[in-house]
Amino acid sequence: MSPLLGLSEQELIDHVTTQRWYASKDREVARTAILDQVELPGLTLALVEMVFPEGTHDVYQLLVGETVDGLAEPAVARELVHLIRTGKPQRTAGGGTVEFNSVEGFAGLGSELLAVRLNDAEQSNTSVVFDDALFLKAFRRVEPGMNPELEMLRFLTEHGFANVSPLGGWYSYHGPPLEATLGILQEFVPDGLGGWELALDELAGAPERFLDRLRRLGEVTGTMHATLASDPEDPNFAPEHPSLESLGLLTASVDEEIEQLFLTLPEDVEALEPILGRGEEIRDRLRQLTHAGTTGMAIRNHGDLHLGQTLWGQDRKDWVILDFEGEPARSLAERRRKRSPLRDVAGMLRSFAYATSAVSFLRGTEAPAGWEERARREYLDGYLETVDPSIVPAGPEQFEKLLSVFELEKAVYELRYELQLRPDWLPIPVAGILRMLEEPVAT
DSSP, rough: OOOGGOHHHHHHHHHHTTTOSOOOTEEEEEEEEEEEEETTEEEEEEEEEEEOOSEEEEEEEEEESSSGGGGHHHHHHHHHHHHHHHHOOOOOSSSOEEEEOOOOOGGGGGGOOOOOOEEETTEEEEEEEETTTTTEEEEEEEOOOHHHHHHHHHHHHTTTSSOOOOOOEEEEEESSEEEEEEEEEEEOTTTEEEHHHHHHHHHHOOOOHHHHHHHHHHHHHHHHHOOOOOOTTTTTTBBOOTTTHHHHHHHHHHHHHHHHHHSSTTOOGGGGGGGGOHHHHHHHHHHHOOOOOOOOOOOOOOOSSSSGGGEETTTTTEEEEETTTOOOOOOOHHSSSOOOOOHHHHHHHHHHHHHHHHHHHSSSSSSOTTTHHHHHHHHHHHHHHHHGGGGSSHHHHHHHHHHHHHHHHHHHHHHHHHHOOGGGGGGHHHHHHHHHHOOOOOO
């Protein structure tokens, strides 16, 4: 393949590895190659392979205009939307095809695109907003197979779930190296308030108002899970009975994570003192929780649900769920795996714990006493009112036990994350682990 904009191999490596969306910042790159590319009006779309010394590799999508960062150029972004609108496939230099698809009846594709701006909040991908009406997300790290975000949005839309931003179209690559989703186009929610920021603002100024919103968020989550479990004829979404070994495998995975983490906890960090030397106690609590009885069903779920993945639409006065891509660090196959819906629920509950603590140093005020407990109850009450009861554990004791397993899994993940990146936030996961140690386990 010809070099992009005359860049040498090292210049291409330097460009990709310094981008915020580059996923392997702690790994050395041995070499790079352009797997395939296609010349489109005003831009070049290229798939670039980054090869590591041990022979593994990652593939990234580059969109090149007058510069290598083509999506920062309005003309390049507009052209991608135009291609999605027209739906004409484009042949690549390597014999592959880039296909562009639009959703029939999607009104946003009929308008002219004037104002174009990059969404600075995006980390693992690049997204562009057009006229506060359309939202284009380009997936940067490309993996073989349909991206879960496209798959989930199509399913939820087709099955009548209203609390998502409607899908307008997508584009994908089909060729000898791989077949993969490259990007999606959605309706933009112009009046949307981010759930995390809204939680902090209202905790500081109107905590009762946010509690009212949380009951509705629980209802929306329950309806989403019921919808995802509603089609037994679709093998990618049909609910499944977990195997007898599935809970044991989950527990073994969490147990190993606890053991490894607690062996390496530094002893000179004050925030960790309440849990130092308590790894075996935590593992024993996990074993007690394993006897959960019925575990409900395994279904497709969001995979990374928390307040930051939600918007409160001011006009519609309702929640919108975002970012169905799943946890970026997990493989695409892992993100598509069917799991207990309580994994999503646990992620949201842990988000309430974060908001309760973070409001003190991000907004300079304290959450009202008991607010987190009330938030949990409002959300869970709303959830249980709308979720299909056949997909969650039968009975409150079994429900709480399995939920606690997923909350412990999440808190241990948070502990490792904060230890590495945000040590000032360590008291939040530490408090979550202590809480689970202190709660009685129903027998």
